[in-house]
Amino acid sequence: GAGVSQTPSNKVTEKGKYVELRCDPISGHTALYWYRQSLGQGPEFLIYFQGTGAADDSGLPNDRFFAVRPEGSVSTLKIQPAEQGDSAVYVCASRSGRIGDPGNTIYFGEGSWLTVV
């Protein structure tokens, strides 16, 4: 597609449930990022993929959070079990990641609004 696409745009779930958030990056982009944005804050880094592998997962807050990118394109962020403190906007971004082109732009999706009640 033309931009980074995220689904669902909004999700309300109950505490203890399993959550999946999907990111479809710009076609051909090898680098993919997940960020979390709480109300009144800037986005905070969660995880970065280069191709299929997680190159940096230092931002994942705990082992309830997990992300995959099995074919190097679409990525899924999983939260299990969800807690009320997980309520935030989860934002995905992608970059072309061409070797030797460190200045290439990062493009952001509109985010998935997650509310855990």
Added chain:
Amino acid sequence: GNSVTQMEGPVTLSEEAFLTINCTYTATGYPSLFWYVQYPGEGLQLLLKATKADDKGSNKGFEATYRKETTSFHLEKGSVQVSDSAVYFCALRYTGGGNKLTFGTGTQLKVEL
């Protein structure tokens, strides 16, 4: 660690007023610096960037200069429009860290007629 501090909002201005949004950073080495803008209901968009000291980034009438001596990257615009109303985020990026971004908390700008 790396961090970005920007002025709190909301900033409310009349159309055609001069805008400054302050941003300072803490980082080891020499990061690249960015301003992103988020319009209501939309994702973050890159507004401008600077990759080394004394570089000036500019776009759509906005500009910011990378000041290493004051570790600052203040955003300015000479004459704001109602359509500039949005949230502005200052950010830094390390090329050695997978190019991940560290953001400030954002500054909401409201421009009134």
